[in-house]
Amino acid sequence: MHPFFYRSIPLMSDTVDQSHDDALRIPLVEETLRVDKVAVETGRVTVSSAVRTDDVAVHEMLESRSVRVERVPIGDFVDAVPPIRTEPGRTVVSVVEEVMVKRLRLVEEVHLITEFRTEPFDQSVTLRRLDVTVGRTSPEDDS
Secondary structure (H helix, E strand, C coil): CCCEEEEECCCCCCCCEECCCCCEECCCEEEEECCCCCCCCCCEEEEEEEEEEEEEEEEEEEEEEEEEEEEEEEEEEECCCCCCEEECCEEEEEEEEEECCCEEEEEEEEEEEEEEEEEEEEEEEEEEEEEEEEEEECHHHHC
């Protein structure tokens, strides 16, 4: 269909143009424009992904803390239960028993000794990465 359409205009007195040179102008035809929109495929996009793995060596220094239990026999009599005490790097818990004469005998002390250790750590780990590829195709490639 052609985008230009013609229509006739009825002659009325207000459509007549009388210019200053005394010439009479009468419009006979008027053009109008109609525009239609149509979606046109100009191409397609494809997206593909792939997982890529890389082996990476890890070298770190790891700190660890452990507690060693050391039992120290005492055998002394005391008037009250000694409180738990903390010394640098160790915690001391007193173990008492009540004997028949209503006295407390300090049987032993349990020493909880905190030890710190730093060790090298080496291990190979596999890291995964997702790679994405975007491609374009024109509509002529589909046929």
